[in-house]
Amino acid sequence: MFDPDYDLFVAIVEAGSISAAARVRGLSTPALSKRLARLEERLGVRLAQRTTRRLALTPAGQDLFDTLMPLRAALSAAEDRIAGRHAGVSGPLRLTAPTSFGRMHVVPCLPAFVARWPEVDLAIDLSDEFVDLLDGRYDLAIRIGARIGAGLVGHRLGTSSRVLCAAPAYLAAFGEPQALGELSRHRLLATTSQLPWQLDGPEGTVLQQGTSAIRTNSSEVVRELALGGCGIALRSLWDVADALAAGTLCRVLPDYCGSQDVGVFAVHAPGAPTRVATLIDHLRAHIEIAALLPEVG
Structure with missing residues (x-):
């Protein structure tokens, strides 16, 4: 992506706490805390007031996060374009999302996705029911919770305050x-x-x-x-x-x-096709992350 310390900072903010980011990355909380402190020392400014469970961005931290998010999305799109990763993305893709969140935050992202990848046969169901992703009926689910479920792959999109x-x-x-x-x-x-x-x-x-x-x-x-x-x-x-x-x-x-452990996740079964990863990247870049972050200040 870009500077590893910036990548880490974004991951911590998206997870909502240092401990939550450590669990997602499979690292220790002290190690991530030291990395964040190293970035603050390098920049000469405090980025966040934090404990292991909660995080509140300082004005400087919010400014940095707001700057990094579009840069990350633009860099990812450029890499995809240059490497041709999304060439030929096609096939059926069935998505499920919670009713309110899907209507307010997922559905508005879909017209741009369909316009960019018209060969994807997209279907979306909105339901508050907890669907089984291992039975093959759905390719991707948006879930709001502290856990993604055994045997599944989760991509955290933000924290649901x-x-x-x-x-x-x-x-x-x-x-x-x-x-x-x-x-x-x-x-x-x-x-x-x-x-x-x-x-x-x-x-x-x-x-x-x-x-x-x-x-x-x-x-x-x-x-x-x-x-x-x-x-x-x-x-x-x-x-x-x-x-x-x-x-x-x-x-x-x-x-x-x-609890700040509750996040918004894009979840799928192992071995998902490229079109699923493409939609996840699109949602990550277009969902209004600011609406999902913990309150600051």
Whole structure:
């Protein structure tokens, strides 16, 4: 790619923490921490405030990351063009993605992909169901979680930062919790598989037990219920940032957020054809990564 230390810096930011990047790269956390410190010393500036679990970019770090991302995408595209790696990319490619994330972030990337590689027979299904990638029905899945699944190959596209939030009408009717323990007295909203919530806060990582006030298997339903004043939800910033900015949702217990180990992954079975790698490269270059990064500052 480019300078190995820049490559490492981008990998750490995309993973959301030094420890998460170390797991992805198969290296030790102290080794990656030393490499990041070496880059900071070389540049003469602090790039990030960090622990092993969380990362917050400084203004200089954010500037460097914003500069490196388009350079990396341009370099990758140039290498592909010169080496002719994508010549003759064709054949069937069936993609599955979570409903909300797919609609908001994956589907908008696809017209450019289809225009560039018209010989790929692309099909996409949006579903919050966890599909089996080893049975051959799908070539690639976008998954949001802390793990990609045994026997699969995963490519991390970004970190899915999540916050607790509720509508102003709910908070006016039931009050705003001031401590984590008060959540047990509130109406929680989650899909059937989401609870207990794993939260990072001042005391480290905690599990918030509970039962969803309304049962559903749809992440989009949870979002709409939260907007409708039905309870408190743990939602990804890529999903609710606009609602938070507009005031139709309010952040609750701002000292807590969803575990930063949760990432957005492109996942496939081993031995995937070239067209799968081509689509992954395209998604990595075009998905709005800024929407997936942890909050900074």
